Amino acid sequence: MKLDLFDFHLPEELIAQVPLKNRADSRLMVVNKETGDIKHEVFKNIAEYLREGDCLVLNDTKVLPARLFGVKTDTGAHIEVLLLKQLEGDRWETLVKPAKRVKEGTELEFGEGLLKAVCTETLEHGGRVLEFSYSGIFYEVLDQLGEMPLPPYIKERLEDQGRYQTVYAREPGSAAAPTAGLHFTEELLDEIRKMGVHVAFITLHVGLGTFRPVNVDDIEGHDMHSEFYMMNEETARLLNVVREKGGRIITVGTTSTRTLETIASAHDGKFEAGSGWTNIFIYPGYTFKAIDGLITNFHLPKSTLIMLVSALAGRENILHAYNTAVKEQYRFFSFGDAMFII
Numbered sequence: 324m325k326l327d328l329f330d331f332h333l334p335e336e337l338i339a340q341v342p343l344k345n346r347a348d349s350r351l352m353v354v355n356k357e358t359g360d361i362k363h364e365v366f367k368n369i370a371e372y373l374r375e376g377d378c379l380v381l382n383d384t385k386v387l388p389a390r391l392f393g394v395k396t397d398t399g400a401h402i403e404v405l406l407l408k409q410l411e412g413d414r415w416e417t418l419v420k421p422a423k424r425v426k427e428g429t430e431l432e433f434g435e436g437l438l439k440a441v442c443t444e445t446l447e448h449g450g451r452v453l454e455f456s457y458s459g460i461f462y463e464v465l466d467q468l469g470e471m472p473l474p475p476y477i478k479e480r481l482e483d484q485g486r487y488q489t490v491y492a493r494e495p496g497s498a499a500a501p502t503a504g505l506h507f508t509e510e511l512l513d514e515i516r517k518m519g520v521h522v523a524f525i526t527l528h529v530g531l532g533t534f535r536p537v538n539v540d541d542i543e544g545h546d547m548h549s550e551f552y553m554m555n556e557e558t559a560r561l562l563n564v565v566r567e568k569g570g571r572i573i574t575v576g577t578t579s580t581r582t583l584e585t586i587a588s589a590h591d592g593k594f595e596a597g598s599g600w601t602n603i604f605i606y607p608g609y610t611f612k613a614i615d616g617l618i619t620n621f622h623l624p625k626s627t628l629i630m631l632v633s634a635l636a637g638r639e640n641i642l643h644a645y646n647t648a649v650k651e652q653y654r655f656f657s658f659g660d661a662m663f664i665i
Contacts, residue, residue, distance in 0.1 A: 324541065324542050324543060324606065324607065324608075325540060325541065325542070326537055326539065326540055326541070326542055326625050327540075327625075328638060329542075329624065329625050329626070329629050329630055329633065329638070329642075330624045330625050331624050331642055331645050331646060331649070332624075332649065333623075333624055333649060333655060334649065337649065337652065337653065337654060337655050337659075338476055338477075338654075338655050338656055338659075339654035339655060339656060339657070339658035339659040339660075340477055340478060340479040340658065341479050341481070341658060342481075342486045342487075342505065342658040343658075345508075346366075346486075346490075346505060346506050346507065346508050347365075347366050347367035347506055347507070347508050347511050348365065348366070348367065349365070349366040349506050349654070349659070349660045349661055350363065350364070350365060350366070350653055350654070350660040350661070351363075351364040351365060351366045351368070351369060351506075351660065351661050351662070351663060352364070352644060352647070352648060352653065352660070352661070352662045352663070353372060353662075353663045353665060354636055354640065354641075354644050354662060354663065354664050354665070355665065356616075356635055356636035356637070356640065356664050356665065358640075359636070359637065359639070359640035359643055359644070361643075361644060361647055363651065364663075366506045366660075366661050367511060369511075369515075369618070369663060370511070370514055370515050370518060370520075372663060372665060373515060373518060373520050373573070374518075374520070374570075374571065375518060375519030375520065376519060376520075376521075376565065376568060376569070376570035376571075377520045377521070377565070377570050377571045377572075377573060378520070378521040378522070378523055378561065378562060378565040378570055378571070378572050378573065379515065379520060379521070379522050379523070379573050379574075379575060379618075380523050380524070380525060380558075380562070380572060380573065380574045380575060380579045380583060380614075381489070381491060381501075381504055381507075381522065381523070381524050381525075381575045381576075381579065382489075382501040382504060382524070382525060382526060382527050382529075382575065382576055382578045382579045382582070383489070383491050383492060383493050383494050383524040383525070383526055384492065384494050384495075384496055384497040384501060384526050384527060384528050384529060384578070385488060385492035385493060385494055385495045385496065385497065386471060386472075386487060386488055386492070386497045386498070386499065386500050386529075387406060387462075387465060387469065387472075387495055387496065387497065387498065388465055388466060388468075388469030388470055388471055388472075388484070389405055389406035389407075389465075389469060389471075389472045389498050390403065390404070390405050390469060390470040390471070390472045391403070391404040391405075391406070391433050391438070391465075391468060391469050391470075392404075392433070392470075393431045393432055393433035393434075393438075393440075394431065394432060395424065395425075395429060395430070395431060396430040396431065396432050396439075397430065400424055402419060402420070402421075402424060402425060402431055403419070403420045404417050404418070404419055404431070404433075404440070404451075404453065405417060405418040405419075405472055405498070405531070406465075406469075406498065407450075407498055407530060407531055408498075408528075408530060408551075409496070410452065412454075413454055413455045413456065413457075413461065414443065414452060414453070414454045414455075415452070415453055415454075415455065416446070416450060416451075416452055417450070417451050417452070417453050418448075418449050418450060418451075418531070419442075419449055419450075419451045419453075420449065422449035422450075422451065425442050425445075425451055426442065426445065427442055427443065427444065427445060428441065428442060429441070429442045430442075431453070433468050434464075434467065434468040437457065437458075437464060437467070437468060438455060438456075438457045438464050438465075438468055439455065439456045439457070440453040440454060440455045440456070441453065441454050441456075462495055470484075471484045471487050472498055472499070472531075473487065473657075474499060474534060474656070474657050475534060476656060477656075477657065477658070486505070486658075487500050487505075487657075488500060489501065489504035489505055489507065490507060490508060490509050490512075491504070491507070491512070491524070494526045494528075494553075496526075496528035496551070497528045497529040497530075498528075498529060498530055498531045499529040499530070499531060499533055499534070499657075500529070500657065501527070501529060501575075501576045501578045501579070502576070502620050502656075502657040502658075503575050503576035503577070503618050503619045503620050503661065504575050504576055505657070505658070506618075506661050507575070521561055521565060521570070523557075523558045523561050523562065524558060525552065525553065525554045525558055525579055525582045525583070526552060526553040526554075526582075527550055527551070527552040527553075527578040527579070527581065527582045527601075528550055528551045528552075529550060529578055530548055530549075530550050532547075532548025532549075532550070533548070533627075533628070535548060536625070536626070537625055537626065537627060542606055542630065543606075545604065545627070546602075547602040547603065547604040547627065548602060549600040549601065549602040550578075550581075550600065550601060550602075551598070551599070551600055552581075552582040552585065552586075552598060552599065552600075552601055553597075553598040554582065554586060554594070554595075554596050554597060554598070555596055556596040558594075558596075559586075559594040559595055559596045562583075562594040562613075563593060563594050566594075571615040571616055572613060572614050572615050572616075573614065573615060573616040573617065573618065573665075574613075574614050574616075574617050574618070575618045576617075576618070576619060577617075577619055577628050577631050577632075580605070580613075580614055580617055580631065581601055581603050581605065581631075582601065583613035583614055584603055584605060584611065584612060584613050584614070585599075585601040585603045586613070587612040587613035588603070588612055592612045592613070594613070604627065604630075605630065605631040605634050606627075606630040606631070606633070606634050607630070607633050607634045607637075607638050608634070609634045611634070611635060614635075616663065616664055616665040617632065617635055617663075617664045618661060618662070618663050618664075619632060619661065619662050619664070620655075620656060620657065620659055620660070620661055620662070621645065621648055621653060621654075621655040621656065621659055621660065621661075621662060622655075622656070623656070629641065629645075632662070632664060635664055636664045644662065648660075648662075
């Protein structure tokens with residue numbers, strides 16, 4: 324399957340640079356996955372498309388303030404570090420700039436020594452394994468010294484760092500936000516619960532691999548990045564009950580989708596509590612085992628994310644929806660508008 328099949332023209336001015344004042348004021352495109360029919364809505368009205376007995380599944384990962392600015396201990400040279408993945412203990416896989424200045428054994432410090440690190444391994448493409456040392460709790464030190472790592476296509480400075488977190492974020496570990504969830508407010512979630520719609524949580528820590536372009540002409544040759552996921556007993560039990568009673572399972576975001584499909588694929592369509600790493604790659608031809616609908620944002624041309632939504636709703640339906648979104652001046656990507664595939 325050729326990469327060019329997932330291309331579309333996206334004017335740069337449609338890439339949202341800042342969030343709207345009110346989360347739920349985003350526009351919402353409702354797409355019928357069977358017919359391709361489109362309705363234009365406002366996100367705060369999404370409850371009108373939900374039914375009693377349905378279950379919304381949200382990713383409660385929390386974005387780390389993972390960008391650190393420090394210096395080399397010996398020379399004082401400025402170094403930027405981006406935390407990607409915790410390996411074990413205080414060892415982290417990171418991206419370092421400028422990487423050529425950081426070799427094995429290089430010592431770094433941040434916040435005038437509040438946080439220190441030593442490079443223990445060099446990886447390709449500017450990757451480095453750093454082992455950190457500090458007093459107290461690592462995440463509290465990180466909250467004090469780190470900055471939110473916004474996606475590369477956002478050029479504007481984010482005044483309120485909390486707007487790149489969902490209102491239900493609680494499990495620290497992501498290098499990027501599960502952005503489909505940014506549209507929800509506590510009030511909207513309460514309204515949905517009062518309708519008799521279940522709200523469940525899983526965790527998938529989003530890695531920067533989510534922004535990595537597909538560099539092969541035949542998409543089946545693409546190597547998907549791995550991300551850590553968790554599902555607890557309460558969520559697994561609820562999803563099985565919803566499925567047995569004929570309710571719809573609707574994921575919020577591609578991260579929730581990949582988690583549920585990974586688990587259901589391993590357990591004959593059932594949901595079981597557990598954790599692990601997933602590199603599931605969903606593209607047209609995939610048979611969904613876990614979900615009935617998906618709330619998502621508008622994604623990059625030729626990305627694995629547009630391939631996933633094309634697998635759910637059909638490539639022609641999705642490209643028609645995307646071309647309509649461009650024509651109607653929808654806002655794209657992390658701080659953009661939403662699509663509900665139903």
